[in-house]
Structures are given as structure tokens and as C-alpha cells.
Amino acid sequence: MSRRARDEAFQDEVLSKLRRLGVKMNSLTWKVYAMSKELDDLATEVAEIKTVAESAVVTITNLAQMVRDAGTDATKLKALAADLDASAKSLGDAIVAGTPAAPTPVEPQPT
Numbered sequence: 001m002s003r004r005a006r007d008e009a010f011q012d013e014v015l016s017k018l019r020r021l022g023v024k025m026n027s028l029t030w031k032v033y034a035m036s037k038e039l040d041d042l043a044t045e046v047a048e049i050k051t052v053a054e055s056a057v058v059t060i061t062n063l064a065q066m067v068r069d070a071g072t073d074a075t076k077l078k079a080l081a082a083d084l085d086a087s088a089k090s091l092g093d094a095i096v097a098g099t100p101a102a103p104t105p106v107e108p109q110p111t
Helices: 003-070 074-098
Strands: none
16 A cells, blocks of 8 residues: 555544544534533522522411411401412412422433
8 A cells, every 4th residue: 555545544534534424423412412411400490489488488487477466366367368378379379380290210221
């Protein structure tokens, strides 16, 4: 084999490897993009859950004072109980709505 033929064969081999590397880099870029999107989605969900949790803390904190303020007035206590039931239902609904189904594990695919 002549030197020129060897050089061309070497160049073809290098170009082939560079193309395969480019394909792998493109695949990796898309995977990183997908992970970034998933992280953004998770951050949004965490913020939503934090808001619901903070609201629950405020409601529970205010509940003690509301009970003290109601004293022994049966009408006020019944109204307070009804408000508490509504708040509990609202919180339960928010938790259910914000709880995604268990994700299906994804096994990494060799590239």
C-alpha cells in the first residue's frame, strides 16, 4: 500500500470516528436538555408544594388563636369546626392534586 493510500485510509478512519463522536455529542446534548427541563419542572413543583405547606402552617397557627377566641361559645366553635373541615378538605385535595403517579424507572441506554 502506498503512503498516499495509507494517509487516505487514516483520514477516512479519523473522519469516521469524528462523525460517530458528533452523533454521540448530539445525543448527549439532547439528554442534558431533557434533564434541564425535568429539573425546571421539579423546581416548579417544589415551589407549589412549599406554597401549600406554608398556607397550611398559617392555618394551623391561626387555629389555636381562633379556638381561644371562640371560648365556650358553641356557635362559634361549630363554625370554627366547619372552617377547619373545609380547610382540611382543601389541603387534602391540594396534596392529592400535587402528588404525581410514581414514575416508571428508566434504565440508561448505551450509546
